[in-house]
Amino acid sequence: MYSEPAPAKLNLALHVRGKLPDGRHRLETVFAFCTDGDLVAAEEADGLSLSSSGPFAPGLSTGEDNLVLRAAALLQKAAGTDQGATLSLQKNLPVASGIGGGSADAAAALRLLTRLWKIDPAHAAAVAPELGSDVPACLLSMSARGVGAGDELELLNDPGVSGTAVLLVNPLAPLSTGEVFAHWDGEDRGPLDDWREGRNDLESPAVGLVSEIGEVLSWLKARPGAAFVRMSGSGATCFAFFDDESTRDEAARAVPESWWHLATYLR
Numbered sequence: 001m002y003s004e005p006a007p008a009k010l011n012l013a014l015h016v017r018g019k020l021p022d023g024r025h026r027l028e029t030v031f032a033f034c035t036d037g038d039l040v041a042a043e044e045a046d047g048l049s050l051s052s053s054g055p056f057a058p059g060l061s062t063g064e065d066n067l068v069l070r071a072a073a074l075l076q077k078a079a080g081t082d083q084g085a086t087l088s089l090q091k092n093l094p095v096a097s098g099i100g101g102g103s104a105d106a107a108a109a110l111r112l113l114t115r116l117w118k119i120d121p122a123h124a125a126a127v128a129p130e131l132g133s134d135v136p137a138c139l140l141s142m143s144a145r146g147v148g149a150g151d152e153l154e155l156l157n158d159p160g161v162s163g164t165a166v167l168l169v170n171p172l173a174p175l176s177t178g179e180v181f182a183h184w185d186g187e188d189r190g191p192l193d194d195w196r197e198g199r200n201d202l203e204s205p206a207v208g209l210v211s212e213i214g215e216v217l218s219w220l221k222a223r224p225g226a227a228f229v230r231m232s233g234s235g236a237t238c239f240a241f242f243d244d245e246s247t248r249d250e251a252a253r254a255v256p257e258s259w260w261h262l263a264t265y266l267r
């Protein structure tokens with residue numbers, strides 16, 4: 001049995017600069033990853049199958065539309081192999097929540113099956129962008145700057161935050177990434193230089209769709225020790241960096257019952 005972590009993804013900043021010829025949006029973003037997330041496991045088998053467990057498994061299909069199986073099928077085809085796998089997914093992250101759960105799962109499946117099937121890792125890199133614009137970043141799961149659709153990457157040696165205590169909070173309202181992009185107002189607010197000074201341009205359209213995100217952001221900003229607060233991706237998950245573990249844990253204990261939270265660290 002092989003297993004592979006699928007770390008939660010954060011966009012430390014996300015600037016929407018316009019549209020690409022293919023209709024997607026042109027982004028400038030800084031990705032970072034957490035030490036916690038989902039977990040994908042696999043063992044050799046004939047054919048491909050998937051089972052799931054964990055708090056967010058109920059309601060998530062384990063059929064061909066699951067990104068884990070889509071990744072496996074694409075990789076099988078790209079590598080020209082007839083090897084199969086029995087896959088399992090421990091779904092700890094909320095679905096459609098801006099922290100790349102599905103993208104991280106797909107990327108973890110690509111890394112895992114590359115090892116299990118002993119195939120060239122170049123196949124995983126080749127199919128990743130087809131599975132979603134966040135999948136190439138999740139395949140690396142290291143801090144990176146993304147441009148283009150967010151899938152043209154440049155590794156960042158150290159955005160200076162590895163090991164930071166972070167709290168993720170989600171009001172448990174799923175948000176469709178496509179719908180949030182569709183509500184972006186079309187105004188280019190300028191380039192991304194320093195992520196700390198930057199923005200998440202999807203925050204405003206996401207709050208317009210789910211007003212509770214505004215409450216989560218205000219709640220996080222009011223926590224003692226919260227040093228940096230922003231929404232990730234297309235939402236609705238927001239995150240705060242804390243000065244230390246004890247202020248992070250104190251904030252985690254105070255999260256309202258109806259919200260999901262995860263106390264973690266940056267990788």
Ligand SMILES: C[C@](O)(CO)[C@H](O)COP(=O)(O)OP(=O)(O)OC[C@H]1O[C@@H](n2ccc(N)nc2=O)[C@H](O)[C@@H]1O
Nearest residue numbers: 024025027103132133134135149150177178181233234
């Ligand atoms: C918002 C981010 O999470 C930031 O990292 C990503 O850009 C979204 O990545 P993702 O979930 O892998 O997204 P995809 O599955 O590729 O696309 C979901 C939806 O968002 C839109 N989309 C995505 C990326 C992009 N640069 N512009 C877009 O308009 C797509 O057209 C699609 O309607």
Ligand SMILES: Nc1ncnc2c1ncn2[C@@H]1O[C@H](COP(=O)(O)OP(=O)(O)OP(=O)(O)O)[C@@H](O)[C@H]1O
Nearest residue numbers: 066067095096097098099100101102103105134233
């Ligand atoms: N393994 C999976 N985990 C989560 N979602 C999946 C998975 N497979 C397919 N999906 C579908 O993909 C969609 C996006 O889910 P995901 O959790 O990746 O969104 P997200 O966290 O908003 O991602 P991003 O930050 O990359 O936009 C969901 O609507 C879900 O139905």
